[in-house]
Structure formats: C-alpha cells, structure tokens
Amino acid sequence: MEFVEAGGLEIAYQRVGAGPPLVFVHGAAEDSRIWQPQLAGLADEFTVVAWDEPGAGRSSDLPEDFGLTGFADVLAALIEALGLGPAHIAGLSWGGTVVLELYRRHPTCVATLIMIDTYAGWKGSLPADEVEARVAGARQMLAAPHEHFDPTLPGLFATDPPPRLVPLLSAIAADVRPATLGRQLAIMAEADLSDLLRHVSVPTLLIWGQLDARSPLTVAHQFEEAIADTRLVVIEDAGHLSNLERPERVNDAVREFCRAHAPHPG
Known part of the structure; x- marks a missing residue:
C-alpha cells in the first residue's frame, strides 16, 4: 500500500504496472483488495490504481457530514x-455511483467510464419498494x-461464494467500519444520477453479471439506452461481483475497451 494526502485526508492505494492509467473504485463494504484479479491481470499493459476510499481499508475515517460529492472530490x-x-x-456497485459523480464534477479526470454491476444511485436505478426494503435491511444490519x-450484503454471487474467494472476502469484511457502511447505504438510497447518464x-x-440480483440487467439496459457511446458486455454465470467471480472475462473486456480508447493527455 502507498499513501497520499488528497482532499485533506490520508488515502491508501495500490499502484502497479505501467502504461495508460486505469483507476478502480470499489463498492460498499469493500476496499482495494476487491480488485486483486484486476491489479494482477492488467498491470502488464496499464498503470493500475485501486484506492481505499475515505472510511475504508487503510484510509482516513470519514469526516462528519461527508456526502457523495466528498467521495468524488x-x-x-x-x-x-x-x-x-x-x-x-472503473467503478463497481456503489463505486460506480461515485464515479458518475466524479464525471459530473470533474470531467477532465475521466477519459472513459467502465461501469461494473452498478447504479445511478439506488433511487436512480431501482423501484421505490426495492429501495425501501434495502434501507430496512441496512438498518437491521447496522x-x-x-x-x-x-457487512456481507445479500446476492453478491450467482450462487455461493467460490471457495477460493472466502479468505479474501472474510478479511475485507473484518475491516468494514459500520459508520462508513451506514453512510454509503444512506447516500445510495437518496442518490439519483439518472439524468446525468444522457449527458455522458x-x-x-458496461460490464454486468448475467445473474446479478442486486443490480439486475434491467439497470444495465437503462445505462445502455441513456448513454450515447456505450457497449454492454454481459458476463455469463456471474452475479454482482463479476470482477471476482469471472475475472478473466472481465479483464478481457476491460483490456479490449481500453486499447480501443487510449486516453489523451490533458
């Protein structure tokens, strides 16, 4: 892990490889370790960076009243x-909502977007009764x-977690801070960035697990219809954490896309 001061906070991150920059943003109840297959599999061609967001992993705790704009900034x-x-x-789940807010506030940072099993906020992507059920479940958990x-959210995998992933998932879950998770889920329940999509x-x-129960393919199609220059890759036999469940397929899709859209220096 390396550390840098960003926005007045100490942020931990992993950085490997050399080449065009590729930044990965993890989901709720996670940290940069969730991107291990991407850090290992894409460093031969890209400068791959995965952060621990504020309040996660080895980064600083969340400041008071920290919101979605704070994460993006x-x-x-x-x-x-x-x-x-x-x-x-690239953003996974909650991380994709953060990435959309980054694009809205800081578009010059973004050459391309890679949205993986994500949302335009829960409010912006899911039916109201589903959002209410998730809020109730989050309150019970917390x-x-x-x-x-x-902190393990339901429906992360197509079936049970693959045995090879259990030690990693357990280690990440052990480090989740309840205050951070509560803030993330509250933000997601109110976030609606659906109007932003048509301005991307x-x-x-778009990379989506075919069997994603948390952000179903209907959400992917909302993104696909709204964003002008987009491509959807559906990962068969994968759920919400498609990057872990089928890493080779996800890495291949990311590699092909990034090769076709090389960033130009700002």
Whole structure:
C-alpha cells in the first residue's frame, strides 16, 4: 500500500504496472483488495490504481457530514496528486455511483467510464419498494450488536461464494467500519444520477453479471439506452461481483475497451 494526502485526508492505494492509467473504485463494504484479479491481470499493459476510499481499508475515517460529492472530490484529488488524469475510471456497485459523480464534477479526470454491476444511485436505478426494503435491511444490519455485525450484503454471487474467494472476502469484511457502511447505504438510497447518464459524452463500457440480483440487467439496459457511446458486455454465470467471480472475462473486456480508447493527455 502507498499513501497520499488528497482532499485533506490520508488515502491508501495500490499502484502497479505501467502504461495508460486505469483507476478502480470499489463498492460498499469493500476496499482495494476487491480488485486483486484486476491489479494482477492488467498491470502488464496499464498503470493500475485501486484506492481505499475515505472510511475504508487503510484510509482516513470519514469526516462528519461527508456526502457523495466528498467521495468524488477526494477521488479527483487522488487522480490529480498521482498525475493520472485523464484516466480510464472503473467503478463497481456503489463505486460506480461515485464515479458518475466524479464525471459530473470533474470531467477532465475521466477519459472513459467502465461501469461494473452498478447504479445511478439506488433511487436512480431501482423501484421505490426495492429501495425501501434495502434501507430496512441496512438498518437491521447496522443495529446488530458489534459481535454480530455482518457487512456481507445479500446476492453478491450467482450462487455461493467460490471457495477460493472466502479468505479474501472474510478479511475485507473484518475491516468494514459500520459508520462508513451506514453512510454509503444512506447516500445510495437518496442518490439519483439518472439524468446525468444522457449527458455522458465519453466512451463507456458496461460490464454486468448475467445473474446479478442486486443490480439486475434491467439497470444495465437503462445505462445502455441513456448513454450515447456505450457497449454492454454481459458476463455469463456471474452475479454482482463479476470482477471476482469471472475475472478473466472481465479483464478481457476491460483490456479490449481500453486499447480501443487510449486516453489523451490533458
């Protein structure tokens, strides 16, 4: 892990490889370790960077009243501090919502968007009754005593987690901070960036698990219909964490897309 001050916070990140910059933004209840297959598989051709967002991994705790704009602004500060922009920016789940907000506030940081099993916010992508059910489930999870706190969200894989991933998932879950997860889920419940999608003018790759139960393919089609220059790649036999469940297929899609849309220095 390396560290840099960004937006007044200490941000931890992993950086490997050399070549066009490719930045990965993890989902809720996760940190940069969720991108291990991408860090290992794409460093031969790209400068691959994966951050621990504020409040996750080894990064600083969240400041009070930190919102979606705060995550996006610190991400922009990280990209600037590391001299990466404009870069390919990939976001998974909650991380994709952060990436959309980054694009809205700091478009010069973004050469292309890679949206993986994500949302334009829950409010912007899901039916209202589904959002209400998720909010109720989140409250129940966060109200559990510390010894029973389990940040594992339902429906992350097509079936059960592959055994090879259990140690990694357990290690990540053990480091989740309840305050961060609560803030993330509250932001997602209110976020609606659906109107932004039709204004996206950079090439966009959509990668979706065919069996994603959390952000179903209907959400992918919403993105596909709204964004002018977009391509959808459906990963068969994969759920919400398609980057872990079928890493080779995801890496191949990312590599092909990034080769076709090389960033131009800002």
